[in-house]
Structures are given as structure tokens and as C-alpha cells.
Amino acid sequence: MAIHSQNEPLMCKVFLSNLGPVAMRWFNSLKTNSIDSYKQLTQAFGSRFITNSRVPRPLSSLLSLSIHEGETLKAYSDRYWEIYNEMDDVSISTFKSGLPIKHGLRKSLTGKPVTSVCQLMDRIDKYKRMEEDQLQGKGNEKVIS
Known part of the structure; x- marks a missing residue:
């Protein structure tokens, strides 16, 4: 995959193909044209799912x-x-x-x-x-x- 790391459209498609139902709902809720690059997509994903920036539900x-x-x-x-x-x-x-x-x-x-x-x-x-x-x-x- 490192060979294709400069091909942002391909990277975005591969990224999306690996999302589960919860992450896909998050992706589908993004505002149109709110993400301009693969880097921005991965940062948005990370801030939502990896860094636990949201307070866990009780x-x-x-x-x-x-x-x-x-x-x-x-x-x-x-x-x-x-x-x-x-x-x-x-x-x-x-x-x-x-x-x-x-x-x-x-x-x-x-x-x-x-x-x-x-x-x-x-x-x-x-x-x-x-x-x-x-x-x-x-x-x-x-x-x-």
C-alpha cells in the first residue's frame, strides 16, 4: 500500500472499505466537501475513534x-x-x-x-x-x- 500512498482517491476508497457499521455511519454523517484530503480524513477519524475525545456513554x-x-x-x-x-x-x-x-x-x-x-x-x-x-x-x- 505504501506504493499508492500518494494516490489520495485510492487511499480514501481503501480507507472506506475497511470501516465497520458504526464508523460508516460517522463517515456518512460528514458534511459534503468537509474533507479535502486523505490526511484530513484520517485526522477526523482519529479524533472521533482513536483519541477517545468523546465522553463514553454511561x-x-x-x-x-x-x-x-x-x-x-x-x-x-x-x-x-x-x-x-x-x-x-x-x-x-x-x-x-x-x-x-x-x-x-x-x-x-x-x-x-x-x-x-x-x-x-x-x-x-x-x-x-x-x-x-x-x-x-x-x-x-x-x-x-
Whole structure:
């Protein structure tokens, strides 16, 4: 990549291709023509994500989060992870507390608790796929955890 470091348009495209959902939302919220160079882009990114110039959200912002009526699991989990990524110390159980008591994923997390964020994300992905299948009318099968 060092060979292309003088090619700013290419560097910007490569930079963008490596952004996750939270960083991409930040990028999409930038005002049009507010960034004039790759260096300015990386500085803006650094000031937002690397230097922790923003005050971390309190745990209460995650604890008060819940799925909205009619909201998909995907939308809820996207909101959850965005807040989660802005926090210093959180418990995995906060995700579960935002789900209705009768939600299949909540029951699964209660019956077979996860011990890491990776396990939680895997379990959420299973239930998102099931939800998407149900929304597309492909079936009502239950996810085995």
C-alpha cells in the first residue's frame, strides 16, 4: 500500500472499505466537501475513534435500551452495538434485558447463557436469520441453541 500512498482517491476508497457499521455511519454523517484530503480524513477519524475525545456513554444508556414495537432484531442489535462500542465497561446481559420476556432469543440466552461477546453475536445472528426467513415467509422453524 505504501506504493499508492500518494494516490489520495485510492487511499480514501481503501480507507472506506475497511470501516465497520458504526464508523460508516460517522463517515456518512460528514458534511459534503468537509474533507479535502486523505490526511484530513484520517485526522477526523482519529479524533472521533482513536483519541477517545468523546465522553463514553454511561451504562444507563445501554440498560435503558429496548426493542421498539415493530422493530426488527437486526435494527435493535445495530443500535445496541453502536452504543456498546461507545462504552468502556458493559455486561453481556444488557442486550438480553432489552428484549421482551417471551422473545425466543431472550429465552435462549436465559437457558444457555453466553460467556463472551463473540458467542452473543453468533446467537444474535442465528435469530436474525430466523427472523429474516419468517419475514420472507420461508418458514417458522425454531433456532436450536
